[in-house]
Amino acid sequence: MARLKRPAMHVVRAPVFRQITFRLERLGAPVGQLLESAGISRELLALPDTLVPLANVFRFFELSCSSLGTEHLGLDLGLASSLADFGDYGKSLANSPTVGAYMQAGTRHYRCLNSGERLWLSHEEGGAIKINMSSSENRSLGAHQSHLCTLIVTILTIRQAAGNDWLPGELGLAYIPREPIPATELFAGTRIVYGTQHSYITVPSCLIPQRFPQAGKSRTSLPQGPGTPLPTDILDIVTNQIETLYTNKGTPHIDTVAESLSMSRRTLQREIARRGTTYVDIVHHSRMRQACEDLDGSDKTITEIAFELGYTDASNFTRAFRRETGLSPSAFRRQALRA
Numbered sequence: 335m336a337r338l339k340r341p342a343m344h345v346v347r348a349p350v351f352r353q354i355t356f357r358l359e360r361l362g363a364p365v366g367q368l369l370e371s372a373g374i375s376r377e378l379l380a381l382p383d384t385l386v387p388l389a390n391v392f393r394f395f396e397l398s399c400s401s402l403g404t405e406h407l408g409l410d411l412g413l414a415s416s417l418a419d420f421g422d423y424g425k426s427l428a429n430s431p432t433v434g435a436y437m438q439a440g441t442r443h444y445r446c447l448n449s450g451e452r453l454w455l456s457h458e459e460g461g462a463i464k465i466n467m468s469s470s471e472n473r474s475l476g477a478h479q480s481h482l483c484t485l486i487v488t489i490l491t492i493r494q495a496a497g498n499d500w501l502p503g504e505l506g507l508a509y510i511p512r513e514p515i516p517a518t519e520l521f522a523g524t525r526i527v528y529g530t531q532h533s534y535i536t537v538p539s540c541l542i543p544q545r546f547p548q549a550g551k552s553r554t555s556l557p558q559g560p561g562t563p564l565p566t567d568i569l570d571i572v573t574n575q576i577e578t579l580y581t582n583k584g585t586p587h588i589d590t591v592a593e594s595l596s597m598s599r600r601t602l603q604r605e606i607a608r609r610g611t612t613y614v615d616i617v618h619h620s621r622m623r624q625a626c627e628d629l630d631g632s633d634k635t636i637t638e639i640a641f642e643l644g645y646t647d648a649s650n651f652t653r654a655f656r657r658e659t660g661l662s663p664s665a666f667r668r669q670a671l672r673a
Contacts, residue, residue, distance in 0.1 A: 342566035343595075344450025344470050345385035352379040353419040354483075357411055358398055368397045373596040383578045385564065385571060387596050388450035388469075392476025399475060405511040408479035409518065412486025420487075422561040423447045431549040433495050434542035437465060440488070443560035451480065461539040462503060468532040478509035481533040489520060489535065495544040502537060506530035568605045569616065571595065576620045585621065585644045588613045622658045625651070629663055630670040636663045 359365045369376050372394035378384050399407050417424035423446045430436035441453040450470040457463055467484060469477040485505070493500050501523045510529045515521065565571050575594050579586040591613075592602040606613055621643045628639045640651035655663050 342449070343568055343571055344388040344448075344566065345564055345571060346388055346391055346448045346450070347421060347561075347564070348379045348384040348386045349382060350419070350421050350423075350447060351386055351391055353415070354411060355379065357414050358407075360414075361402060361407075361410060363398050363401050368394055368401060371397055375594060378594050381578050383574065384594065385574055386594075388448065389471070390596050392469075392471055392474055392480070395476040395479040396474070399479065405475060405478070405509075405513060406482060406515050408482025409486065409515060411479065412483040412490070413518075413520070415483065415487050417487065417491060420447060422559060426560040427491070428548075431545060432542065433492055433537070433544045433546075436491065436546070437463070437537070437542075439560070441465070445563040446561040447564070448480075449564040449566050451477075451484075453484075458536065462536040463539055463542070464534045464536055466532050466534045468508070472508045472532060473510070473529075475509065478507065478511070481507065481509070482515075485533065485535050486520065492537065492541065495546045496541050500541075502535040504534075504536045506532070506534045508533050567609075568602075569609050569611065572602070572606065572613070572616055573620055576617055577624060580624070580642065580644075585617050618654075618658075622655065625655055625663070626659075626666070629667045639663070 355365045355369070358368075366376060373390050374386055374394060378386070395407065399405055404410075417428045420427075423443060426443070427436055427440050430439055437455060441455055444451065444453040452466075452468050454466050455463055456466055465485070465488060467481050469480060471477045489500075489502060501521065504525045504527065505521060506527045508530055514528075515526060565574060572591055572595075575591045576586060579590060579594070588602065589599050592599045595602065597605075603613065606616065625639055625643060628634050628642075629636075632639075634642075636652070637648045640648040643651065645651040645654070652662055655661075655666070659666060661669065
């Protein structure tokens with residue numbers, strides 16, 4: 335009998351979502367209360383590599399819309415945002431020399447930012463190019479805010495090369511609102527269509543070779559990479575949360591990781607068990623991987639590494655490391671230095 339494929343868990347990078355919460359606070363939204371209602375830990379957002387379930391982000395957007403009395407909160411968020419707010423992904427796009435390069439990189443690497451939404455390009459009759467966007471909850475109010483924000487940042491970025499009077503020929507939105515988008519200069523000459531299969535904007539092909547003002551200017555550092563694609567399998571996501579939530583008091587308790595993913599401890603344990611492992615095993619392998627990185631790439635003492643990984647003393651760490659690798663931490667470090 336064929337083995338059923340487990341559904342993916344969709345996540346977004348917490349620091350990028352955190353920037354959105356700052357903007358909502360300036361708009362007057364009770365962000366702390368809304369985060370709690372959406373099942374998102376505010377403390378989690380301050381950590382550099384943590385992940386937040388996309389479903390909770392969409393729920394937060396829905397609650398924010400209700401709080402502020404609008405179906406089009408993404409419009410305000412997009413107008414107040416720039417590529418710099420999208421972490422390594424946005425910084426890498428800011429180095430694009432042309433509109434075409436920007437569009438290609440933006441769609442190709444979007445998975446580095448969000449694993450539950452997709453950006454892609456398609457060609458239309460007459461020479462226009464569509465920048466398309468879809469989500470795991472394509473027609474929900476929460477997804478609508480994400481689509482609006484992303485597409486508006488895209489329009490504002492293209493304007494840097496095309497000129498401030500450029501408008502997309504057409505804007506398609508999968509969501510069907512009760513009220514249309516408020517009048518704005520950004521869409522003054524744009525045809526807006528609601529209830530489309532997925533959201534999109536159209537860009538004339540003549541803009542593809544258009545260069546950005548910063549293109550070709552000297553830089554003092556190498557261009558920023560877009561980051562790594564986000565995981566979708568629960569084991570990889572749990573490993574990411576464990577490694578991000580490490581503290582000097584030890585590895586995070588399973589309840590902490592479960593809460594960060596909006597799960598109960600029992601549900602998380604069941605999902606891990608279905609994949610043939612345990613939380614303890616994931617923690618162990620994560621510790622060993624981090625230990626190898628620290629021994630190879632830092633000048634931390636073995637005692638410092640042991641305590642940072644949650645061991646009560648260095649001898650316990652040494653025994654665990656030897657069982658895993660066949661070498662003591664000191665021997666592993668010497669071998670790494672000779673390599």
